[in-house]
Amino acid sequence: MPADPLSAKFSALADPTRRAILARLCEGEATVNDLAEPFDMSLPAVSKHLKVLEKAGLISRGREAQWRPARLEPMGLKGVADWLEHYRRYWDASFDRLDAYLKQIQKGDPDGREH
Amino acid sequence: MPADPLSAKFSALADPTRRAILARLCEGEATVNDLAEPFDMSLPAVSKHLKVLEKAGLISRGREAQWRPARLEPMGLKGVADWLEHYRRYWDASFDRLDAYLKQIQKGDPDGREH
DNA sequence: GTCCTATTTAACCAAGCGGTTGACAGCGGC
DNA sequence: GCCGCTGTCAACCGCTTGGTTAAATAGGAC
Structure with missing residues (x-):
């Protein structure tokens, strides 16, 4: 792992490509050949x-x-998720604002004049 | 927005640098000069x-x-969060496994022989 | 208009990335 | 030992990236 x-x-x-590889690894372990199969790409590239x-x-x-x-490293994405959580x-x-606006429209107040 | x-x-x-800029924008709108101030970097680079x-x-x-x-685009990170959610x-x-293991240790079973 | 400030554009550069091909290494089967 | 399969390494290539400096643009103040 690098400095950052x-x-x-x-x-x-x-x-x-790498996200697709991760998705494939959700189904379980795979060899390089397995992983390379869906891609129009040489083996060294996948490697x-x-x-x-x-x-x-x-x-x-x-x-x-x-x-x-x-194989997938289960905790690998946790750092990313933790970082994202600050922005949730x-x-x-x-x-919520969009939701409130849509409810307002349903009430027949399309310009949101109520607020 | 690009194709992907x-x-x-x-x-x-x-x-x-860009993550730091996002963090700064959590506090509210900022000009390029504001954003550039903490960095040892020219203005065009920040731009x-x-x-x-x-x-x-x-x-x-x-x-x-x-x-x-x-300013922060509030829904911008939602796509990322949604993608991540599949892996949660x-x-x-x-x-959970780590948690169970730690509890096992506390019970005085450091080798996890119970399972 | 002229000046000052804020910001972008243009041109450039070194380094990194994503891909290729070709040679090489590890291992099982015969 | 040799073949065949799996995978990596090395060298190369074109494009992108992250930065620079210098010049251009945009808008308010005077």
Whole structure:
């Protein structure tokens, strides 16, 4: 893990291929070949993606004969979730306002003149 | 917003400077000069960071005379939170196991032989 | 108009990223 | 030992990123 784990995690997640790999790993362990199968991409490319995910602490890898299965690292995303949690109140509040507005419309007050 | 909003958001968040800017904007609107003040960085650099955040839908900007104040876009992070939510059960489960293990230790069963 | 402040644009640069191909290493089967 | 499979390493390439400086734009004050 680098000096700034949070940046590493966000950066790792900023790629659709890597997010798809994570989604696939929710179903259980997988080899590099398994993971590469859905993508139009060479094996070394997938291997690099796995290394990024591993360095970010989002997956871990085992060794069974010539296979190096990858698995989800369950606590990996917790740091991201904790960071996000500080901001939850902003979109919650915003959603509440939107919700109130929609209820106002239903009452036949589309301009929100009531407030 | 680009073709892949989620990637744009994660990518925008993968920079400590930009996360610090978001944190600062929690306290309210701020001008580019305000935002640049804590950083050892030129103004155009901050301006670029703001553009990244804006394109990711995490902030929006106004126009008041020659100032272009930035403010938090409340719903901006919701997409990220929704994506993360799918994975919550993984770290929750992991935490529960850790919790159970700690309780086991307290009971004087450090090797977890009970299970 | 002229000056001052706030901010963006343009051009540039070094470093990193995402991909490729080709060679190499680990391991089981024969 | 040798083949075949799985995976990584190394070198390379084009594009993006995060920063710089210098010049341009926008708007208020005078």
